Amino acid sequence: MKETVFDVTIVGGGPAGLFSAFYSGLRGMKTKLIEYHPYLGGKVHAFPEKMIWDVGGLTPVTGAQLIDQMVQQGLTFDPEVVLGQKVTSIAKDDNGHFVLHTSSGEKHVSRTVILAIGYGILKPLKLDIEGAERFEETNLHYTVKSLAHFKNKTVLISGGGDSALDWAVELEPIAKRIVMVYRKEMFKGHEAQAIRLLASPKVESLFRTEIGGFIPSAGGERIERVVLRKAGGGETFELAVDDVIISHGHENDKSLIENSALNIKMENEYCIAVTTQCETSVPGLYAAGDAVAYPGKQRMFVGAFQDAVNAVNRAKQYITPEADPWGMVSSHHEELMERNRKILQQLYD
Secondary structure (H helix, E strand, C coil): CCCEEEEEEECCCCCHHHHEEEEEEHCCCCEEEEEECCCHHHHHCCCCEEECCCCCCCCEEEHHHHHHHHHHHHCCCCEEECCCCCEEEEEEEECCCEEECCCCCCCEEEEEEEECCCCCCCECCCCCCHHHHHHHHHHHEEECHHHHHHCCCEEEEEECCHHHHHHHHHHHCCCCCCEEEECCCCCCCHHCCCHHHCCCCCEEECEEEEEEEEECCCCCCCEEEEEEEECCCEEEEEEEEEEEEEECEEEEEEEHHHHCCCCEEEECCCCCCCCCCCEEECCCEEEEEHHCCCCCCCCCCHHHHHHHHHHHHHHHHHHCCCCCCCCCCHHHHHHEEEEEEHHHHHHHC
């Protein structure tokens, strides 16, 4: 059976990937989106209850609400969506098409490709403590899915970067007590967040300190006390806790770039070098979102959305050189105009 060739295949289902899917549909392109996880939304899933203020035109929304809206928008033009497949490499065939190979053995063929892979597949860095994994079902957390879970509890947060400080600020009015444990002498995250936490009577900051082990409850299913030790092998002491949050960063999987038979120029270890129009060093291959580096790049939602538009416009012109380089706005799109008419009819009938 002859393989279907898509106009554009988007790798990654986060903000940049979802808006790429929407905009490529707006431009009439046959679109496929491949996501490693069994769900869409990308790293926004790491903060589902965090209030997000910096999306243009939206009043504050939670991460979960933003995911729902981005997914709904991204699927407007019914792209083919493939979930739970990891793209392991990209090559070109004799027809000049891109061939995307996945860990399941499937192949996907496309005229153009947009990489919206962030810093690669993000996996939280887990504690190297024997037996710690058994507490992940109870009170050891690598992300915060529900703020209400921590109400009136003593919470230990290990880490000193932006994510650790962000969670501490979110939990400070909810938890009974927060203990920040960090192996360095001062937090490296947002200065304003650090100042707020250091001034809070509900937050205790233990610097040059790290987790040495856990003491389980009588049943063995929960962490009852945390063994802490001074950095460099100093004294140890115990702390009774209700919950433990680990925020030590992520393991960045860049194997897709390394395994691909394409000369993809990198800006640094993790970022793909692109032009301001999101063109990579490989014609027909584009990149958007946190995956890219170029002068003036904004690592915000607005930056991901603009990258998506630029990448799709260049992909459109790669396939159809005479196409308008700047695309269109939704009010000029015939299908959306028809949908608008139906909505207005429903409102005024």
